[in-house]
Amino acid sequence: MTEHTNHSENRDVLVLKRQFSASIESVFDAWTKAEILAHWFGPEGFVVSHSEIDLRIGGKYIIEIKSPDGNSIKHFGQYLEISSPHKLVFTWMLEDQPCKGSEGFCAETLVSIELKSVKQATELTLTHEQLPGKQAYDGHKFGWNSSFDSLATYLTTE
Numbered sequence: 001m002t003e004h005t006n007h008s009e010n011r012d013v014l015v016l017k018r019q020f021s022a023s024i025e026s027v028f029d030a031w032t033k034a035e036i037l038a039h040w041f042g043p044e045g046f047v048v049s050h051s052e053i054d055l056r057i058g059g060k061y062i063i064e065i066k067s068p069d070g071n072s073i074k075h076f077g078q079y080l081e082i083s084s085p086h087k088l089v090f091t092w093m094l095e096d097q098p099c100k101g102s103e104g105f106c107a108e109t110l111v112s113i114e115l116k117s118v119k120q121a122t123e124l125t126l127t128h129e130q131l132p133g134k135q136a137y138d139g140h141k142f143g144w145n146s147s148f149d150s151l152a153t154y155l156t157t158e
Helices: 024-032 134-157
Strands: 013-020 047-053 060-066 072-083 087-095 106-118 121-129
Touching: 013 134, 024 087, 024 106, 024 121, 024 134, 072 106, 121 134
Parallel strands: none
Antiparallel strands: 013 121, 047 060, 060 072, 072 087, 087 106, 106 121
């Protein structure tokens, strides 16, 4: 069963939940191994053109995706907390990227991924904090949900 939930009325904090039919280790690996992340990250129609992950506290990541119209969008930040396979916290930089939700904004935001085993599935809770307004909130809500759709497809076909 797939579930979308927004628990926050505050537009600078986005909270989404989703269940995936995969082990907690597989879901954690999908977020922390560049070669796996490259198969699913980004909204539908987008393709990961480059990904690097230095999975350690203070380590940096960069994920470059290409939109269907050829725009290149870079997502980057650094890891603040890693508790395998249950939790991952990282900064998420907005620097006027050419995508819905980031265009025109420059801000350091914070993303927390919490994973919990639930029977034969994994429940993921994503909290994206410090979003600079409704446009960023709405754009990231769309982007994360679409990425989750891609992740669910990847996890069921791997």
